[in-house]
Amino acid sequence: MKTYLCSFSLALTLFAASTHAADAPAAPATSEAALERLQKTLHEMESRHQQEMDALRRQIADQRAAIEKLQASTSPAPAAGAQAAAPPPAAPSRPWSPSDPIRVAGNAQGFMNISFDGLFTAAATTAPRPGDFEMGGHDPSQRGFNVQGLETVFDGAVDPWFKGQANFVSQITDGGDTTFEAEEAWLQTSSLPGNLQAKGGLFLGPFGRLNQQHAHAWDFVNQSIVNGRFLGGDGLRNPGAQFSWLAPLPWFSELTVAIQNGSGETAYSFRNRGDGDTFMGRPTLDRNLRGFGDLLYVPRWENSFDLTDEQTVVLGTSAALGPNDTGPNARTEIYGVDLTWKWKPSDSSGGFPFVKWQSEAMLRRFEAGAADPLPGVADPLPDETFRDWGAYSQVVWGFAKGWTAGLRGEYLHMEVSPLTTDATRQQRWRVSPNLTWYLSEFSKLRLQWDHDELGSMPGFDSRRADAVFLQFEFLLGAHGAHKF
């Protein structure tokens, strides 16, 4: 076969060469060059032919091996009782087509992961109403049993260019009414050029660490005081767009900017009308967006380093800048820094043991506008600027597989004003030890004790409260992995 092909190709080449030679002027120099070219062409054809034969031989060997394997596996069935019809090996990667589900996470082949998370807490407190001490949102609000949140999450790859996620939360109020709200629903790019990423929709703003975590992923039963008082009980969460860039540095350094609407109770310190249209003791205006300057901007710069093979640090700084509703030109600025450190040994079993330390500090500069004179109000409040700050620091020690012990300390400092006396402006500190038992990655039981101390201020006495919580959670379905 080989010699036949060789002689045939040689004959062809010679024929081609001869027709060529008939046209070309018969000079001795060119015919030598032509001979060289002929030889070169012949060598090339030979080597290409050789490669093709090798490839064919390899294919035959592979198929022989596959046949042998099939013959071997049809003899004794494995003790584990495998399905006889194991799925045939899929073809090596081929371009995506709409009939191929892209698996983002989860146990089953499908276009979307669906999961349901139930989070409940039984609370016993010295305060008649825990809601007076907690931040609201997902925190337990009554003595006895509370539904912290029933969360349904959908996520999946939309197409090769986007990933989508939606979170819906249902809660039961103290009065027994069911509330249902869309927590998040957004689209995120999978791979833009230039190390960029864009996100659009309704999402938690990229401020600090705790704000971007959903309640069932918290290391403590309740939200931190500073997050609740500055960013709101529901977190800083608005419709908008976000852009982030991964810097070409030797360490992980990511710059993010979110531009959101900044209105409603999920923009707590911003264009928020407040309860009864009052915020910071002042009647609020219904401010509209007059231009780009009235949007809420949330920039963040996050850096991460692996100190050693077993220790990782994440250091970030964030800001939230936008208008608030207490005056026609009133603005709010919140600045935050956060530090997270985690140690996990190289031979950890199922992720244990580990130690994780997370701290955040925030500063808020709130311009409270002058209140309009109202009928019956003798001295309307003048404009004031409050500089408040707060911090929390929490350590979680996973001491045995499935068990963690945590301790959190928090402090909130509010600028004292003899004019504005709002219950939310009471200075306070709190310490919370807890113990969590993760029966699996899908269920947990958590016992926590909170000791809360509120300082006195004009119009309010100092108060203290102790609370014990027993939290339980279950997760059904396929839920994507949480960020670090």
Next chain:
Amino acid sequence: MKSLILTFALLLAAPLAHAKLQVVATLPDLGALASRIGGDRVEVTVLAKPTEDPHFVDPKPSLILKLNRADALIEGGADLEVGWLPALLDSARNPRIQPGTTGRIAVASAIPLLEVPSALSRAEGDIHAKGNPHFMMDPERAITVARRIAEALAALDPPGAAAYRERGASLEAEIRAAMARWKAVLAPSAGKHVAAYHNSWVYFAERFGLKIDLFLEPKPGVPPSPSHLAKVIEDAKALGVRAVLVEPFQDRKTADFVAQRMGATSIVAAQFPNGVPGTPGYVELLDALVTRLATAMKGGG
């Protein structure tokens, strides 16, 4: 003019100097194969540590960075990494390793898996929906994976195709020669029962005729309970079990205790090169395991 041309030529040549293919492997066994097949044309980075539990790798930001700079990603593809890899890929911002590209290499697609569950329920513990993902413990399947990696690298880097195929073939020959040796060493133990902490040895058992079906975990992912361990010890004594396999990240004390009670040897067996000392490559890894297992089966230490 001449210096200008020279500068241009150097600038054009500069990218060629960085021509090493950046390959990221999720797990150290895949990384070892990729290093061996790629040689000095590739630079391999591995995400999981050889001594850590591959189900529970932290999705640290530094790993995001590695994925962002990769030309190719080699993953098991049988959901062993599903707890952490998708979270990393969401932030990786790398079009070269998206699903369906030549840079995305899921090796499980090339081989038949065992223990594919007919029904999915978490009441059975942490089960893997696509089948048992610890297939690299079977040298035959490892050879298929090596070929898949060689072909994938050849597709990504055509000038090096011949080199990759040649190195793949030499690795295959080495594994085959070793396999004959391993089969000979383990032949006397055919049909015998071995205990293990977790159900991660079914492919190894099938290849070498062993029955590794007594587990310290009552269900996958569920920690051993005293009552279950008592039963395991009883069954092991009845079946004449001589070895207990425990991986470097699993509870050594429990395995040692149980082994002592059943009169067997507890063997620290890794599934990743460098998981135990003296095992820099795939062949060395299985060499160590086969040797220690054979010794234990004979009744030695």
